[in-house]
Amino acid sequence: MEQLQNDLFLRACKKQPVERTPIWIMRQAGRYLPEYRAVRANNDFLTMCKTPELAAEVTIQPVDLIGVDAAIIFSDILVIPEAMGMHLEMFDGKGPVFDHPIRTEKDAENLKQITAQENLKYVLDAISLTKKELSGRVPLIGFSGAPWTLLTYMVEGHGSKTFSNVKKLIYNNPELAHKILNKLTNAVADYLSAQIEAGANAVQIFDTWAGMLSPRDYLVFALKYVNQVISKIKRNDEPIIYFPKGVHYRMRTTADCGADVIGIDWTIDLAKARDKIGNKVAIQGNLDPTVLYAEPGFIRREAKKVLQSYGEGNGHIFNLGHGILPDIKPEHAKALVDFVKEDSQAFHDNDVSTKVIKI
Ligand code: 1CP
Numbered sequence: 001m002e003q004l005q006n007d008l009f010l011r012a013c014k015k016q017p018v019e020r021t022p023i024w025i026m027r028q029a030g031r032y033l034p035e036y037r038a039v040r041a042n043n044d045f046l047t048m049c050k051t052p053e054l055a056a057e058v059t060i061q062p063v064d065l066i067g068v069d070a071a072i073i074f075s076d077i078l079v080i081p082e083a084m085g086m087h088l089e090m091f092d093g094k095g096p097v098f099d100h101p102i103r104t105e106k107d108a109e110n111l112k113q114i115t116a117q118e119n120l121k122y123v124l125d126a127i128s129l130t131k132k133e134l135s136g137r138v139p140l141i142g143f144s145g146a147p148w149t150l151l152t153y154m155v156e157g158h159g160s161k162t163f164s165n166v167k168k169l170i171y172n173n174p175e176l177a178h179k180i181l182n183k184l185t186n187a188v189a190d191y192l193s194a195q196i197e198a199g200a201n202a203v204q205i206f207d208t209w210a211g212m213l214s215p216r217d218y219l220v221f222a223l224k225y226v227n228q229v230i231s232k233i234k235r236n237d238e239p240i241i242y243f244p245k246g247v248h249y250r251m252r253t254t255a256d257c258g259a260d261v262i263g264i265d266w267t268i269d270l271a272k273a274r275d276k277i278g279n280k281v282a283i284q285g286n287l288d289p290t291v292l293y294a295e296p297g298f299i300r301r302e303a304k305k306v307l308q309s310y311g312e313g314n315g316h317i318f319n320l321g322h323g324i325l326p327d328i329k330p331e332h333a334k335a336l337v338d339f340v341k342e343d344s345q346a347f348h349d350n351d352v353s354t355k356v357i358k359i
Contacts, residue, residue, distance in 0.1 A: 002201075006138050009070040010201060013239035013261050015282050015315040021307065021344035022069035023337055024141070026243075027323030028062040029074045033330055035061050045090040046082075049075050055126035056133050063138055065330065067337045070139050070202070073130060073195075075123050077145030077206055080187055081154050083119040084111040094158070101157035103165065108180050114187050116194035123191075124198040131199040142200030144191050146207035146244075147184035147229070148222035151177065163212050170221055177221065185225045189232035196236050204241040204263070205229065208322075211246015211265075218250055223257060230258035241284060245322060251276040266321030270309040282315035287336070289320040292328045296335040303339050312347050 004010070008022035030036055036058050040048065048054045055074040063071050078096050082088040086098045102108055116124060131140055145153075153159075155166040170177045192203045210222045222244065230240055243263030244254060255262055255277040262281055264273050266288040273283055291302045303318075310316040318340045324333060 002136065004136050004139060004201075006069055009317060010139050010239060012315060012317045013202060013241070013282050015279075017314055017349070019345065019348055019350055020341055021310075021316050021318050021347065023318035023340045024068040024070040024072065025062070025066070025320055025324050025333060025337075026072075028066065028068055028072065028333075029058045030324065031326035032324055032328045032333065033061055033065060035065065045076075046088065049079060049126075050122045052122065052126040052129045055123075056130040059126075059130045059140075060133060062333075063134070066334050067341075068138070070141050071130065071134060072141040072143060072204070073123070073127055073200065075126065075143070077143070077150065077208075078153060079120060079123060080114070080145065080150055080184070080191065081111075083114045084187070086111075086154065096153070096158065098154065098157045101165070102154045102180065103169070105176060108176060108183075111180070111183060113183070114190075116191045120191060120194070124194055127195055127198040127200055139201035140199065141202050141204055141241075142192065142195030142198075143204040143206060144188045144195075146205045146210070146222065146242075147181045147188055147225040148213070149207050149209045150184050150188070151180055151221075152209045152212070154180070163209065170217065181221065181225050185228050185232075189229045192229065192240075193233050193236070196233070196238050200238065202239040202241065203233075204243060205259070207242065207244040207247075209246075210244035215249045218244075218247060219253065223250070223254065226259075227257050234258055239282075243284070248273070255280050261317060263319065264321065270306060270316070271311065274310060279315075282317060283310065284317040284319050286319070286321040289322050289325055289328075292320075292324065292332045292336065294332075296332065296339075299332060299336055300339045300343070303336055304343055307340070307344050307347055310347070314348070316347075318344070 008018050011018050012022050039058055059071050059074045062068050078088055089097050152166045155169055239260040241261040241263055242259035245265050248268040261284050263284040264286045266286045287306050
């Protein structure tokens with residue numbers, strides 16, 4: 001068994017007792033850090049993903065600079081479609097673009113069947129190297145996009161406000177949508193299992209665009225496939241986190257997906273989410289990422305409200321409700337981490353004598 005110096009995050013995922021609430025930040029390895037921008041200035045984005053030394057370097061930056069309780073491997077959800085043969089370009093200010101989106105049967109047939117060992121080996125190598133370089137300081141999180149969120153980018157070709165093309169596909173040709181979703185489900189499950197084998201201590205499934213679906217369509221096009229991914233990888237002991245952004249209308253059903261942790265965005269109170277989810281799973285979230293634009297005093301008060309909303313007891317992992325924005329001051333991210341480390345102790349039973357009495 002690996003010896004971790006800080007396993008608070010893993011214990012919280014399993015709802016085990018912790019001395020304080022662990023915190024990490026979605027997109028913590030990214031553009032808000034000058035140290036990240038310095039590496040990025042000399043390398044294009046995909047080169048960084050595909051070079052284990054660079055990926056490991058930027059993965060560890062927020063552990064050193066911000067003091068988070070877990071690292072998340074530097075990569076992107078779009079490496080799966082890229083490995084399937086879609087040409088990906090990353091434009092500054094515009095984000096990722098696939099120049100030939102998937103819209104027809106023929107396009108779908110051209111997608112390669114992939115395995116992580118053959119087609120995404122560079123991510124596995126980045127994980128092994130990062131683990132070595134972290135030398136047990138904090139756990140490492142692996143991740144993948146969920147089948148539905150991957151489908152949105154593959155069909156739209158880029159980010160979208162209306163998701164018109166992928167909605168056209170699911171309403172006009174649901175068979176084709178399900179065919180691609182099945183293909184993606186196999187690829188995602190294999191990829192996450194391989195990340196765990198390479199040393200990831202936990203994995204997160206990002207379903208960023210789940211909330212673009214109606215409550216019913218969410219079950220049919222998103223959750224169904226996440227259930228399948230999780231049941232394929234569940235034999236592993238490593239915690240699984242599912243983050244379906246914008247899905248407060250299906251909290252109870254989502255909590256049954258087999259994940260150990262449900263990540264939630266900031267549009268629902270943690271107390272309400274906890275009430276709906278019950279004691280089944282741990283909860284990750286959910287400070288509004290834009291709160292980090294405010295002064296440290298305000299950040300502290302808002303972070304406290306999040307801790308209070310979850311209340312006492314185990315099973316809370318502090319995070320933002322979505323990724324950190326590129327124009328946030330790093331000092332503010334660091335201040336948040338410090339506040340959570342300090343202020344969350346009151347929400348856990350740290351008194352040894354009372355623990356003894358309870359036994
Ligand atoms: O130029 C640059 O440096 C690119 C900016 C960037 C970064 C730093 C992109 C492009 N991806 C990443 C890294 C990344 N992406 C991580 C790193 C690990 C971490 O520190 O968290 C992770 C987990 C992701 C995941 C990801 N990529 C998601 C899911 C999470 C989320 O934020 O919703 C999504 C939707 C993407 C797609 C993507 N990649 C990059 C951008 C700008 C986008 C969003 C595109 C859009 O919808 O417009």
